[in-house]
Amino acid sequence: MNNLTKIHHIAIIASDYQKSKIFYTEVLGLTVLREVYREARQSYKLDLALDGEYIIELFSFPNPPARPSRPEATGLRHLAFEVGDLDATIQELTNHGVVAEPVRVDEFTRKRFTFIADPDDLPIEFYER
Incomplete structure (x- = not known):
């Protein structure tokens, strides 16, 4: 296509x-x-x-019916946003009472990323540019 x-x-x-x-x-x-x-x-x-x-x-x-939203459930895995400064993003989220998972490093790109959950537990990723 x-x-x-x-x-x-x-x-x-x-x-x-x-x-x-x-x-x-x-x-x-x-x-x-x-x-x-x-x-x-x-x-x-x-x-x-x-x-x-x-x-x-x-x-x-x-x-609306509930839907499994864990990252490994069938269907849409997560929504990802690119960020310039992951640490600053995590601090902003913390200031709003949102808890981020521990920072991980992509084994192929060596870029840092983390996940949070939206109010319905939809996984949201923040991937450092």
Whole structure:
């Protein structure tokens, strides 16, 4: 398929929309592009950007089923963000009460990375540039 140009967005369904909205906007610092309430679906849809680039759709739905989200579960393994300074990122997360796993080193690239969990336990990786 030669027509692919980039990933357009990633969709996430939150069990607690307000809690996840705060996490993705205030903790991770993503920017709100648009927020709509879809009455027919009883669902919010929040479009979020990183550096002006649309990347995440955050949804709420009434009573969504739980999904395994451990990194080795079948399906999407994790969401990863590139960061310039991993130590500064971990400190910012700590300031927001978010606990990061111990820092690891990629055995092939020798780059450092860590994981956290979003409010629904979705693994999020921070990979140092």
